[in-house]
Amino acid sequence: MKIVTLGNCCKKSQKNHENAVIAAKNCGITEPVESIGDMSEIMKYGVMATPGLVMDGKVVAAGRMLSVEQIEKLIKDRQ
Template sequence: MGLFSKKKPEPVNARVKVLGPGCKKCQAMEKTVTTALAELGSTEEVAHVTDFPDIVAYGVMSTPALVIDEEVVSVGKALSVADAKQILSDKLG
């Protein structure tokens, strides 16, 4: 298997995922998304996907990235809480 081959990501039982290796921006994104979910009154959990082949399988080449229901909705920047709340409320209903 090549480094950039398209394979299905490993299943993670979470609707909301942050993709990133664990850098400061990725950690900030995870905290922001968790805060936004709490402010929305959601009980959704946030999974942090750090495995590089799994990140690339989503087509993401710049992190952090936010995935909701297996759809990449933000790439390459840490969102503000307000932006995260808007995206989450739109995508999660």
């Protein structure tokens, strides 16, 4: 599973990325969590507000920070 966090310019986006890394590790995902901070790249996903979370190319959250538990649930629902 490929997980990408969108945004890295604010504390919420940085915390969202940290939470995604922890959740991926807890769920046994070995592929690194990628972070995209370039707004033009973020907009290619159709996301206008960060933080955001993408799993296997599908935007699963935008404009809000997710907890580790919320991200783990999204991962488990997609496995």
